[in-house]
Amino acid sequence: MSTPPHLRLPDCAKAYLLDTDRGPFAVHDATPPDGAEATATLLLVPGFTGSKEDFITALEPLAGAGYRAVAVDQRGQFETPGSEDPAAYALEALGADVVAVARALGDGPVHLVGHSFGGLAVRAAVIDDPAVFRSATLLCSGPGPIAGAEATRCQMFLELLTEMELPEIWTFISSMAEANDEYTGVGSDVVDFLGRRFCASAKASLIGMATILLDTPDRTADLAGTGVPLLVAYGEDDFIWPPTEQADMAARLGARHEVITGAAHSPAVQAPETFARLMIDFVSTLP
Secondary structure (H helix, E strand, C coil): CCCCCCCCCCCCEEEEEEEEECEEEEEEEECCHHHCCCCCEEEEECCCCCCHHHHHHHHHHHHHCCCEEEEECCCCCCCCCCCCCHHHHCHHHHHHHHHHHHHHCCCCCEEEEEECHHHHHHHHHHHHCHHHEEEEEEECCCCCCCCHHHHHHHHHHHHHHHHCCHHHHHHHHHHHHHHCCCCCCCCHHHHHHHHHHHHHCCHHHHHHHHHHHHCCCCCHHHHHCCCCCEEEEEECCCCCCCHHHHHHHHHHHCCEEEEECCCCCCHHHHCHHHHHHHHHHHHHCCC
């Protein structure tokens, strides 16, 4: 699962709507304790069907190390307003949203982290306006479309989206997850949250993102050409984009490449301390 075992926002963070020139975006904004000035800012972008809560367990260690860490709901995700216009969810539009959020934070160039689909939005943002970013991390994200069994699942989900309403789809998905013991050890509050988050999403955003996952061009060369420092990281047991594919992408990018032990597709949830240490080590080595 990509959502943490608890949903408590740490004392160092606050939740609010950030105003940008592309509309408001829901954020969790964590800052260093005792009013200390942040060394740098990290902007954390979640993946498909995800939200800012997917980074909630990493906020405190990042802020404790002296960084401002801001997790955002993308357009149409959970608490960020969305449109029912499919054009609003073209990858270029979502990349422009990331640029707008980064600018609105007011901290100068920020360090970007994009998880899974969020990595595709991050890539689009950096290609669009590299001067806004000090670095970019692709976390469990790939160079092009997903394939194999995951693509089949995504295509089936896309078909459900065209035939059913979100509450009906969630009932189906949740019953399947329960039958497969995916909720073992997960609190009822988190299960309830998963349903609320899914049903709060804009259907057009889910359709747009699913379509991109199945048919996005490989823009690795364009990203490498920006000159922005890059990190490619993924869990040792990642299953969405194969680790071999992500390793090859890192080589093509000339990026730092890290494998996160004890994690699969959601290192910020499955190994938050390890994820936070990796991000701190990476950004601290950059000018």
